[in-house]
Amino acid sequence: MLKIPPHQVAGHKAGNGKLGPLVDESGRFYKPLQGDERGSNELKFYTSFSSDTRIPEHISKFFPTFYGTQLIEASDGSGLKPHLVLQDLSIGRVNPSIVDIKMGSRTWAPEASEEYIQKCLKKDRETSSLPLGFRLSGIQIYGNKESGYWKPERTSMQNLSAEKLKTILKKFVSSNTSPDMNLQPDCAFAATVYGGSTGILSQLLELKAWFEDQTMYHFYSCSILMSFEKELALEGKNPGGQIKLIDFAHVIEGKGVIDHNFLGGLCSLIKFISEILTAPNEHITEVVPSVNGVN
Incomplete structure (x- = not known):
């Protein structure tokens, strides 16, 4: 029996006569x-x-x-x-918190049409993609049985300053998930979700090590999906923090050249996560992805 994915946070959605997964x-x-x-x-x-x-x-x-x-x-x-x-990346998860992060300061491939390039360039400039190397495409954060999910409009998540984007990434691993952006997140689950030898930061660093060498593919307009189970964290169990790459409609051959566009965004994201882990109550240092993908 096929059904609409209950935990899709970005992309084209099925339902109401629309084509979707x-x-x-x-x-x-x-x-x-x-x-x-x-x-x-x-x-x-x-x-x-x-x-x-x-x-x-x-x-x-x-x-x-x-x-x-x-x-x-x-x-x-x-x-x-x-x-x-x-x-299905959400199979086995009961109430997952999920964030979809579109990677790269540039989301269009060189072979794209001029019309498509201009469309993407406009959005890259209007969102955090160009200045920060990535943008949030969608998010859902599980609160509890009474409150359910906090799932803001996708458009409101894309044009964020570095400070507000960091607040969202802190809220993602917090016990206080109020939509009030002025409420300081407590980062209660940062250590167990982002940290540790198998946490999300460790996975991002493992991926970064590969991107520093691989020249087979260039991943334009690809996303990193981060997810975990808050209820498991509350029970003192492994919350299953994981990353997955998705959306490969604009991947092209690397032709022996490192994918600096994706790598730059990845370095930027790693910096955000690292700062949340080491200094959860401090403000973010402005990040400007290097053209060489190294910060």
Whole structure:
């Protein structure tokens, strides 16, 4: 039985006659294959990446498992449509807190049309992408059974100053999840979610080490999905903090050149997370991603 993903925080959503992804009970995520070059490009990436023996196992774990393509009934009622069949990243999670972070100060690939470049450039300039190297595309933070999720409008999360963006990343790992942006987050779960040998910061650093060397792909307009279970943290258990890379419609061949655009955004994000861990009550130091991807 296919249904609309209950924990999708960004991207095109199914429902009300709109085309969007679906999930089943077995842990598979069905993403509509876009009919233009974006669809063929994403399929090409997954096919190549999933069979590329040069990708270390400790890196492939950061990407959704790819199960091929399948014709299924589209969510918009338009009949059978090809879908990418991927790992459902929220399977097994009961009340996950999730944030979708679009990486890079530039979200358009060099081969894109001039019209598309101008569209992306406008948004990159109007959001935190250009100055900070990444922007928030969507977020949901679980409070408790009574309050449910805090899930602000996606557009309100994108044009944030460094200070407000840091507040959101602090709120993500806090017990006080009030929508009041003037309420100082307590960062109660920062150490267990962001910190530790298996926490999100450690994973980001592991990914960074690979991006400092890999020249196979350039990941334009790709996102990092960060998630964990607050209820497990409250019980003193491992909250399962994890990162996954998603959305590969604009990936291109690296041609022997390091992906400085993604790496610069990754270094910027790591700096934000590191400062939250080491000084949760201090203000952020303004971050300007280097053109060489190193801060």
